[in-house]
Amino acid sequence: MPTIWLVLVLIALSVAGFFLGRSRALASANGNPKNLHSLPSYYGHNVALSALVPALAILAAWLLLQPMLVDTRVSNMIPQEAVPEGTTLGLVMSDVRRVAEGLDIAVAQGAMTAEQARNLRTEFSDVRGLLGEVGVALGADVRPEVMRAAQAYRTMSNTGTTIMTIVVALVAVGGFAWSYGRTHKDFRARNVVEQGIMALLIIAASLAILTTVGIVLSMLFETRNFFTLHSWTDFFFGGTWAPNFRGDSELSILPLLWGTFYVSLIALLVAVPLGLFAAIYLSEYASAATRSFAKPLLEILAGIPTIVYGLFALLTVGPALVRFFGQGEDGILGVEWMTGATSVLTAGLVMGIMLIPFVSSLSDDIINAVPQAMRDGSLGLGATKSETVRQVVIPAALPGIVGAVLLAASRAIGETMIVVMGAGAIAKFSANPLEAMTTITTRIVSQLTGDTDFASPETLVAFALGLTLFVLTLGLNVLALYIVRKYREQYD
Template identity: 60%
Template sequence: MTPSAIILIVLGLAAIGYVLGRQRALKTAQREGVKLHSLSGYHGQSVALFIAVPALFLLAAWLFLQPVLIESSVSGRIPQSAIPEGGARSLVMFDVRRIAEGLNQIVAGGDVSENDLADMRADVTDVRARLAEVGVALGSDVSPIVLQTAKEYRATDLTASFVRNIAVLVVALGFGAWALARIRPGLRARNISETFIKALLMGSSLVAILTTVGIVGSLLFESISFFNMYPAKEFFLSTTWNPQFRGGSELGILPLLWGTLYVSFVALALAVPLGLMIAIYLAEYAGSRLRSYAKPAIEVLAGIPTIVYGLFALITVGPFLRDWIAQPLGLGSSSSSVMTAGLVMGIMLIPFISSLSDDIINSVPQAMRDGSYGLGATKSETIKQVILPAALPGIVGAFLLAASRAIGETMIVVMGAGASAQLDLNPFEAMTTITVKIVSQLTGDTEFASPETLVAFALGLTLFVFTLGLNILALYIVRKYREQYE
């Protein structure tokens, strides 16, 4: 039984518990001739919560721990002789998991029974054809020991899943029966229900924090593994990016960091002034009729997928810049360039800046405008000396959002700027960014434990620290100017 089916069963039991709890509370109060302390609905809610919350919590914990414990147990049974020379135990376990999933599909498809699977000889040629039918291709280096380990992995996983399902149902029924039995007229069911809901809301508020901690932890631990294999000094100071999965790699981040900043600078140089001017016009000059059409039309740009922007850069903007600017001026002959990606990305960022800045400018109190006009200032002087300084903290936040989007963009850079990691001032040369290389290093049939793969986590951690620094700087600016106008 799958986890989703168990969740549906638990939710069904909770619904039944709600009905039974409500009916029991009413009957108990009627029999004893007293009033309920809480409404009957709260009694039903308390029973439903006692059924669902502990059971679902147990299920979530079990789903998290089961793969870790099973893999740790099965991994210890693999003899050292089954690990290829120069390979890692984690790679063997990856094959074990793939084969175990394939065996599950074979049994689910009815090709063999459980008894046939148990009697199946641990021979590659005996199993390869069946696994290939369900999309699991085995290499020639897969040993019979790995196949036997995969069957043990599958058997352990099935047993643990069966025990998990029984345990979840027992917990749901046990807590439900206990909650139902303790219903009485004086029970403060409303307090119980509200306490559960308060805890649920508190847990929901911690999701963002725990997610951030998980992201930082995963990046940090894998980055530490990378720096144990590759010198940190060369990573941060080297000007060469040349990964070689067979050894001799040079993994310097400076060319990637330069490409990221260069493309983002070009994008923001286009998007910031245009977006801000659009926002000022819509907020201060445009009439309500024009604004009702212009603002939605501009915001349509935010809904266009980035892959479409990438195609626009590849097919239209890149060739135009190459044929009309780069080649006549002798600056380059490639349609993939920093300028191509930057300009298209800047177009994509315009609605982010204009829409947010427009809302922020409109939030400035009308009294500040009226006071400026009363002192004899013109409309342009009021905008420059009153409205923009008052709205500056929010506008800085809009710029920061646009900068974060530019730094994290991938598809436009892949299709518009190319994949060449180099240090160059020429904006018509092909370059690449950190995000593009993170994707390229983690895709393909590569060894996960190698420095060339783990470098993606070091790149991600560096980008995270860089973005965090921008956030801190923007927060400082916002607080400084906010104190001035409050």
């Protein structure tokens, strides 16, 4: 049974459990809700949750673990000689999964029977033609061992799915029967339901925390593996970034840090003044009608995908800067300072535009939080509106504004698509904003693009870069939250 149908069956069973549990509780009280320990809906919720929650938990865990277990078992079936030179086991496993998927599609479309799919004995060229008819594309030729692995993969996956369906259905029916049998007028349904909801809330909070811990630990372990293959002194103190998958790589983070900070600095120079001035106008000078129209319009910028900003940088801002700085005598300035559309200035300008609503929205909320009594006192002493804003409101809101700027800086440091398309891919030290450079996030994308076996320093360096970026952004976020919290304690 497809997973979506299994989920729909569980939801239907849960809905039925709600009404049946509620009816059983009322029947045990002779139809009088006053004789029940809890409200009738609690009895229905108890049956519904007992049938749904354990089954969904097992379903989620099964769907998470089964692919990993099947991949591990099937990959062990592929001999080393079946892996062509120049490729990796991961690439072979991709073909295995595609063949298995193609066999499933062929069976579903009637191109072959399930028995034929299990006992397929033919040349791979014939299999390629069969699967091509059902729309499955394969890579290089695969040996018979890989075909057998694909058949085993399909068999294990289908068997696991069947067992999963049976187990989940039994758990759902068992939970339904157990909770329905306990339903009577003296049953403390409210206490049980509230405890169950509390447990779900705790589990949700724990999952969020454990996910963060898991992400950090995964980066730590892979970073440790990287430093066993590459010198940490070269990574932290070297001056060259030159990955070479044939060996002798120079993998220093310093040129990437310089490019990251340079692009982020230009972005902040654009975003902070514009965002702060917009926030001051909206909070102190704009009428209610203007504010209700301008603020949502300004925050639309925050909803634009970053890939769109990247295209804007590559196709509009970059060529405009080239016409201004880089066409020699035919250009506007008559100079040849810029040779291509990708540069630090291109990415910084567009990233700054992206950060404007981030800075303005946070600063607007912080400025509005300044007590009105401070404004009234300043105006009562004879200060003008502009003097009140400059000498009272902004100094009072300054800690919060600094926190907003730091949060914007962490957002800029972690940006990827804009710098991928607008900044270039050259890792170097340069103070010229019209030259192409690269950042940490760009190099992470580059090092992990394509099929990788995570066994070379050129691949594992992405995790060291990611961990360094995580520490930088975490430090900025902690500092910003500390400043904002201190500000709120002062004025709340």
